[in-house]
Amino acid sequence: MRISTAQIYRQNTGSITRNQQQSQEIIDKLSSGKRVNTGGDDPVAAIGIDNLNQQNALIKQYLKNIDYTKNRLAVTESKLGDAESITMSMRDRLLAAANGTLSTDERQGIADELKASLEEMQSIANYQDESGNYLFSGTNLETRPFDFNNSSEIVYRGNNNVRQAIVADGVLMDTSVSGDVAFMAAPNALGDYSVNYSSTQTGDLTIENAAISDQASYIEDTYSFSFTDNGSGGVDLTVTDSSGATVQTTPNFDPSNPITFNGIEVSFDGTPKAGDSLTIEPNATNSIFDTVQEAIALFENGDEINSAAGRSKLAQLLNNFDSGVDQIRLARGIAGNNLKAVESYANNHSNTELVNNSAVSVLEDLDYAAAVTEFEKQQLALNAASNLFGRVSSVSLFDYLR
Structure with missing residues (x-):
């Protein structure tokens, strides 16, 4: 079979080019420190690296x-x-x-x-x-x-x-x-209602709790409590609503027993005196700013803080x-x-992130010893191909004709 000079040149040039390309790829890997620089280096590893990144x-x-x-x-x-x-x-x-x-x-x-x-x-x-x-x-x-x-x-x-x-x-x-x-x-702190004590209060009665006890029978309103002398050394309690209608009357009021009306339960502390009164109004939450402002007003309002009503209000403010x-x-x-x-x-x-980086390192990092060995092999093959091509290309038929 005949092999033309042009074919010899093409084959040898292609071999040298391939060896140069492979050597360059190894050089790129050594430079980057990565085994996989493109998807073509290792398609499966490249997908895994991309996902982890x-x-x-x-x-x-x-x-x-x-x-x-x-x-x-x-x-x-x-x-x-x-x-x-x-x-x-x-x-x-x-x-x-x-x-x-x-x-x-x-x-x-x-x-x-x-x-x-x-x-x-x-x-x-x-x-x-x-x-x-x-x-x-x-x-x-x-x-x-x-x-x-x-x-x-x-x-x-x-x-x-x-x-x-x-x-x-x-x-x-x-x-x-x-x-x-x-x-x-x-x-x-009192529950669902706040209290306003009368400035004329003389007893030391305070409300400890005023909360909704029965939602089904609950009637929201402002209620007034009035204590009157019952003629036998005690007081009677009358509760009225905002229209002035009597809601409940408790003869011979005992502050140790809570009272219940219109779905509301109210408990007390201290002892009222005849003529004392107070009101309760719906109020489920309090602002700390309002509480401070009320305290300021209490101390600036003359001698109120030293009165029975003032002490009762102060107790409520502390709560x-x-x-x-x-x-x-x-x-x-x-x-x-x-x-x-x-x-x-x-x-x-x-x-x-640490685990992912370790996984990327396993997939991506270059084995320098193996890469250097492969580079030396490629260089040896490239030198051999170059030398062989140089010798073959210099041979002429006229060298054998005498």
């Missing part, structure tokens, strides 16, 4: 979200801790004031302390982060959550929604606590302070529990 990219995004969430929850938990401390301090100040008679200067001094603490509380509740977003305004980030209305009451202008972040596949984590939950929605502290603690607990949960997710993601 996509998982790691998603994990990195989750970890970024978690860092954001951790920062916000840590600040939230810290601010609520400050609010709890301030509220406890105010409550302790009121408790100390409950013992003994206060002078005018002492009353004003306590009122001034409460005002300063109220301003500090409002500052915490209106805290803005580094971006100028309000921490406790729900999702109304640019709305100042707590401000005074026309009646000089502190009202909430945010919403009850919470900001969220995706921290894992299908997992949304709250990154905030609404100001309404933290500061405005403390359960009424409301306890409820307010509990509500702030509850909100703080929500932030703390969420913070603990996102830290757990962060650890899980970090562990998964």
Whole structure:
């Protein structure tokens, strides 16, 4: 069979080119340190590497979200801790004031302390982060959550929604606590009704609990309690509704026994005197700001704090302070529990990322010893092919003709 000179050139050139290409591929692998640089290097491994890299990219995004969430929850938990401390301090100040008679200067001094603490509380509740977003305004980030209305009451202008972040596949984590939950929605310490004591009260009667006991027979209204002399050393109790109609009469009233009417149960402490009166009105929750403002008004209202009505009101305010502290603690607990949960997710993601990186390394990393050996073989083959082609190409028929 004849082999033309052109065919010899093509075959040898192709062999040299293939060896050069294979050598270059090994050089690329040695340079990158990777066994698989393209899908053609190992299609099955390339698919596995791509899947693992996509998982790691998603994990990195989750970890970024978690860092954001951790920062916000840590600040939230810290601010609520400050609010709890301030509220406890105010409550302790009121408790100390409950013992003994206060002078005018002492009353004003306590009122001034409460005002300063109220301003500090409002500052915490209106805290803005580094971006100028309000921490406790729900999702109304640019709305100042707590401000005074026309009646000089502190009202909430945010919403009850919470900001969220995706921290894992299908997992949304709250990154905030609404100001309404933290500061405005403390359960009424008395139950479902609040009490207004008459300024003319002379007995030491206080209401310990006023709550709905039977929803089926419950009639919501404002009710008045009047105590009258029964002529035998005791008092009779008459309960009337907002229209003045008598709801219930209790002869020879015994404060150790609760009374029930219109689906409401009321329990007492202390002893009333003839002529005492009070009213109860529906009120399921209390704002800690309202509680502080009521306390300030009590200490600034002349000598009321030293009266029987003032002491009864102070007892109610102390209960409301306890409820307010509990509500702030509850909100703080929500932030703390969420913070603990996102830290757990962060650890899980970090562990998964480590496992994925190890798997990618097994599939992708180059065996340098084997690669260098293969490179030397390719170089040897390339040199042999080049030398052979050089010799064959220089041979001529005329070299054998004499």
